[in-house]
Amino acid sequence: MSEVFDPSLPISVAKSPPADWYRSESQDHLERRRVLADNWQAVAHLDQLEQPGDYVSGCVGGEPWVVLRDESGTLRAFANICRHNGTQVAEGAGHAETLVCPYHGWAYDLQGQLKKAPRIAGIKGFDRDTYSLQPIGLQVFGPLVLVNGSGDATALDLDSLTSDFEATGWQDLVRVERRSYELFCNWKVFIDNYLDGGYHVPFLHRDLAAELDLSGYETECFDSYAVQRVASSSEAGERLSGEALYAWVYPNLMINRYGSMMDINVVTPMGPEKCRVDFDWYMEPDLDPALIHDRLTASEQVQDEDIAICESLQVGLGSQHYRPGPYAPRVEHAKYLFHRLVAADLLRSSNG
Numbered sequence: 288m289s290e291v292f293d294p295s296l297p298i299s300v301a302k303s304p305p306a307d308w309y310r311s312e313s314q315d316h317l318e319r320r321r322v323l324a325d326n327w328q329a330v331a332h333l334d335q336l337e338q339p340g341d342y343v344s345g346c347v348g349g350e351p352w353v354v355l356r357d358e359s360g361t362l363r364a365f366a367n368i369c370r371h372n373g374t375q376v377a378e379g380a381g382h383a384e385t386l387v388c389p390y391h392g393w394a395y396d397l398q399g400q401l402k403k404a405p406r407i408a409g410i411k412g413f414d415r416d417t418y419s420l421q422p423i424g425l426q427v428f429g430p431l432v433l434v435n436g437s438g439d440a441t442a443l444d445l446d447s448l449t450s451d452f453e454a455t456g457w458q459d460l461v462r463v464e465r466r467s468y469e470l471f472c473n474w475k476v477f478i479d480n481y482l483d484g485g486y487h488v489p490f491l492h493r494d495l496a497a498e499l500d501l502s503g504y505e506t507e508c509f510d511s512y513a514v515q516r517v518a519s520s521s522e523a524g525e526r527l528s529g530e531a532l533y534a535w536v537y538p539n540l541m542i543n544r545y546g547s548m549m550d551i552n553v554v555t556p557m558g559p560e561k562c563r564v565d566f567d568w569y570m571e572p573d574l575d576p577a578l579i580h581d582r583l584t585a586s587e588q589v590q591d592e593d594i595a596i597c598e599s600l601q602v603g604l605g606s607q608h609y610r611p612g613p614y615a616p617r618v619e620h621a622k623y624l625f626h627r628l629v630a631a632d633l634l635r636s637s638n639g
């Protein structure tokens with residue numbers, strides 16, 4: 288039996304996507320290109336790019352990129368490929384005055400202009416200006432740098448979301464830790480879990496649930512992102528005091544602001560049934576290392592619980608008895624938005 292996801296249905300009668308969405312090699316390949324590489328991706332933090340010459344590089348959906356700060360202090364993003372043969376001109380993160388291709392020595396300045404191309408004598412009509420690094424889209428969102436593989440991509444409208452986070456004082460926090468987790472589940476399983484409107488919290492995260500007033504959990508959906516809010520309960524400790532603000536930006540960015548902390552999560556597919564989630568924690572400046580350790584330990588408990596349930600769900604998706612189930616209309620509308628946006632990107636791909 289083959290199921291088809293229908294994004295046109297009202298959530299009250301819609302069914303979740305078929306198992307192939309979470310297990311198929313061909314689906315995974317399409318999503319890397321059309322859902323990840325063709326959309327805005329959070330790839331760096333501003334604290335990695337403080338000085339002219341600082342750079343960060345990586346790859347999203349098969350598209351290599353490099354972000355840097357030039358001599359004037361301007362942030363720039365380029366396709367990380369030499370214009371000669373396509374070799375990557377930057378690796379990892381670091382500091383450089385020029386980007387030099389390790390293959391044949393072509394060198395580019397921090398504006399992406401070709402400055403050196405050894406042994407090119409004899410090339411008819413060679414014009415250095417036509418062999419600059421290819422610019423790609425760049426957008427700053429709070430402490431994050433986002434890129435888009437298209438040089439003329441429309442910027443995300445995140446002004447309202449930025450204001451929400453600025454009201455919490457996120458601009459006063461500093462990054463204190465990064466940890467990466469490998470999960471044996473499809474990357475969308477992790478997003479689905481995040482976007483269920485707190486549905487799973489009282490069952491999966493019992494310690495966390497005791498510190499939240501789940502009766503007032505709210506979810507609001509926008510064109511390309513969703514915001515979840517929940518107040519702390521009378522039993523909340525310092526780590527979760529006040530209102531928690533959880534934001535997801537399509538397709539794979541999550542920002543969690545709670546108490547005096549914030550963590551930022553980016554999930555990346557590593558195959559149809561495996562993914563990596565990078566967590567970056569932000570806290571107040573000059574904290575005692577012992578307090579940072581205690582806060583991270585409490586946060587780790589929630590991550591461990593989420594990882595276990597996501598991996599369990601992935602096993603279930605492989606069962607011959609699995610059939611897509613319904614959405615809980617009052618709480619899972621953000622998850623349905625996510626699925627509809629994925630479906631729209633895949634439809635554009637199939638239409639050319």
